[in-house]
Amino acid sequence: MSLNICxxxxxxxxxxxxxxxxxxxxxxxxxxxxxxxVNVITRFAVSSPVFQKExxxxxxxxxxxxxxxxxxxxxxRAFLSANLAFNIAATAKIIELEKEKRLDLCHxxxxxxxxxxxxxxxxxxxxxxxxxxSTESVRSGERGIESIRELERLCAEKADMIITVSxxxxxxxxxxxxxxxxxxVIYNGVDSRRFxxxxxxxxxxxxNKYKLDDCRVVLFLGRLDPSKGLDYLLRALPMVLEExxxxxxxxxxQGWLEPMLVTLAKLLGVExxxxxAGYVPSNELPxxxxxxxxxxSPSLCExxxxxxxxxxxxxxxxxxxxTGGIPEFVKPMENGVLVDAHSPDQLAxxxxxxxxxxxxxxxxxxxxxxxxxKDFTWEKTAMKTLKVYEEVLESSP
Amino acid sequence: MKLDVRSLCSRLPTYFSMVYSEHVFSEEMRLIRPLLExxxxxxxxxxxxxxxxxxxxxxxxxxxxxxxxxxxxxDVLKKYADWAISQLDRVGVEK
Numbered sequence: 476m477s478l479n480i481c482x483x484x485x486x487x488x489x490x491x492x493x494x495x496x497x498x499x500x501x502x503x504x505x506x507x508x509x510x511x512x513v514n515v516i517t518r519f520a521v522s523s524p525v526f527q528k529e530x531x532x533x534x535x536x537x538x539x540x541x542x543x544x545x546x547x548x549x550x551x552r553a554f555l556s557a558n559l560a561f562n563i564a565a566t567a568k569i570i571e572l573e574k575e576k577r578l579d580l581c582h583x584x585x586x587x588x589x590x591x592x593x594x595x596x597x598x599x600x601x602x603x604x605x606x607x608x609s610t611e612s613v614r615s616g617e618r619g620i621e622s623i624r625e626l627e628r629l630c631a632e633k634a635d636m637i638i639t640v641s642x643x644x645x646x647x648x649x650x651x652x653x654x655x656x657x658x659x660v661i662y663n664g665v666d667s668r669r670f671x672x673x674x675x676x677x678x679x680x681x682x683n684k685y686k687l688d689d690c691r692v693v694l695f696l697g698r699l700d701p702s703k704g705l706d707y708l709l710r711a712l713p714m715v716l717e718e719x720x721x722x723x724x725x726x727x728x729q730g731w732l733e734p735m736l737v738t739l740a741k742l743l744g745v746e747x748x749x750x751x752a753g754y755v756p757s758n759e760l761p762x763x764x765x766x767x768x769x770x771x772s773p774s775l776c777e778x779x780x781x782x783x784x785x786x787x788x789x790x791x792x793x794x795x796x797x798t799g800g801i802p803e804f805v806k807p808m809e810n811g812v813l814v815d816a817h818s819p820d821q822l823a824x825x826x827x828x829x830x831x832x833x834x835x836x837x838x839x840x841x842x843x844x845x846x847x848x849k850d851f852t853w854e855k856t857a858m859k860t861l862k863v864y865e866e867v868l869e870s871s872p
Numbered sequence: 873m874k875l876d877v878r879s880l881c882s883r884l885p886t887y888f889s890m891v892y893s894e895h896v897f898s899e900e901m902r903l904i905r906p907l908l909e910x911x912x913x914x915x916x917x918x919x920x921x922x923x924x925x926x927x928x929x930x931x932x933x934x935x936x937x938x939x940x941x942x943x944x945x946x947d948v949l950k951k952y953a954d955w956a957i958s959q960l961d962r963v964g965v966e967k
Contacts, residue, residue: 555959555960556925556960559929559953559956560929560932562952563929563932563936563949563953564936566945566949567936567937567940570937570942570945571940590952590956593952594945594948594949594952595945597948598942598943598944598945598948598949599943599945622959625959
């Protein structure tokens with residue numbers, strides 16, 4: 476069946492920040508390979524064209540024209556106003572596309588594009604699939620914003636089918652009163668042709684760039700925000716250094732927590748052993764992963780954890796925490812090591828164990844690659860997504 | 873204040889990357905402040921804020937749907953815009 480899908484995504488390259496964007500991009504491409512016509516509507520990006528075509532994936536960026544509004548300012552108003560403007564412009568684009576080619580359904584990702592999906596569902600009766608990458612409660616706990624929770628609830632209620640990226644998020648969605656029958660769990664994937672062990676030459680380049688010669692590299696990659704638990708990794712480092720003094724922790728990624736992490740590294744006296752690599756271009760990622768002996772994701776809360784899969788695909792042993800969706804694919808002592816969140820002692824023990832036990836490290840890394848190749852490809856994600864689309868369309872009037 | 877929504881959309885970091893706290897809001901929005909043209913803010917703040925914003929969004933909806941046969945979409949969008957606007961003052965960090 477050749478379906479015409481409207482994919483509503485707040486994130487799309489070059490504006491990739493987290494799992495939502497990576498999932499949207501890779502899944503759209505994989506769905507196109509399965510024969511779907513994917514119409515992506517995303518937000519405007521400086522230096523990117525308002526329309527692009529990549530095979531069967533068409534990308535529309537909105538708003539297309541400069542829009543100036545007189546709005547009394549505060550940060551929350553500005554953010555929500557920009558998001559509302561995106562949703563209105565996206566809805567207008569859907570009307571335009573509907574005229575050209577009949578769209579079979581709209582696929583909303585998180586609350587960020589919910590208003591557009593809800594409007595089209597209500598006004599045109601267009602079926603709606605809602606992928607929940609995370610929820611406001613998971614992201615922000617009790618400090619979360621009730622308006623966003625309300626939008627999530629409404630979108631979940633009106634959606635014809637809900638996809639969650641892990642069983643953990645499925646449970647979270649069920650807490651807001653959605654019946655189990657309406658939810659399908661579809662895991663994220665990784666492109667194992669791109670994420671694979673790098674050559675010695677590529678690794679050498681990375682080591683030179685970040686001055687990692689003669690070091691044992693422990694890598695973190697992700698947003699620098701509190702949910703990632705990076706302060707626990709830094710607190711673990713002095714203990715690791717007692718056993719393995721040549722260790723360096725590379726923290727790759729950006730975020731508002733960075734100045735505080737720099738200060739913490741100084742306070743702990745480990746600043747010489749921490750490299751803040753900042754933003755790393757996507758084409759350098761496989762080499763960066765491959766340079767590490769251990770990849771650590773010390774998350775306190777994680778809906779899924781795509782970077783762990785990427786590290787596993789690059790045949791790197793991983794250490795993470797028993798939190799969120801992570802234990803659904805990292806199996807302790809089979810393809811990685813899991814420790815309790817909030818525990819520098821356990822992190823230090825696990826990292827040291829893997830640095831010192833080469834055979835164990837290699838076995839876990841090898842099994843990690845096998846896990847990815849067997850169960851976590853974007854092709855699989857797309858095939859399951861397509862099945863959801865077919866299910867929705869079969870039951871639509 | 874004039875808010876260039878197109879620029880704003882392109883530069884805002886995704887909500888997904890943030891933990892909403894006053895600190896984060898201030899920090900993230902600091903990045904886009906230079907893009908915002910301040911004009912007549914005092915006057916607006918003395919008036920009915922929600923009405924001003926609603927007027928802006930209604931006009932945006934009309935502008936985008938002008939000449940299009942969109943059924944009752946215009947009304948549905950206005951309904952959701954009303955809801956979103958009603959939420960704007962529930963949480964936030966004043967400048």
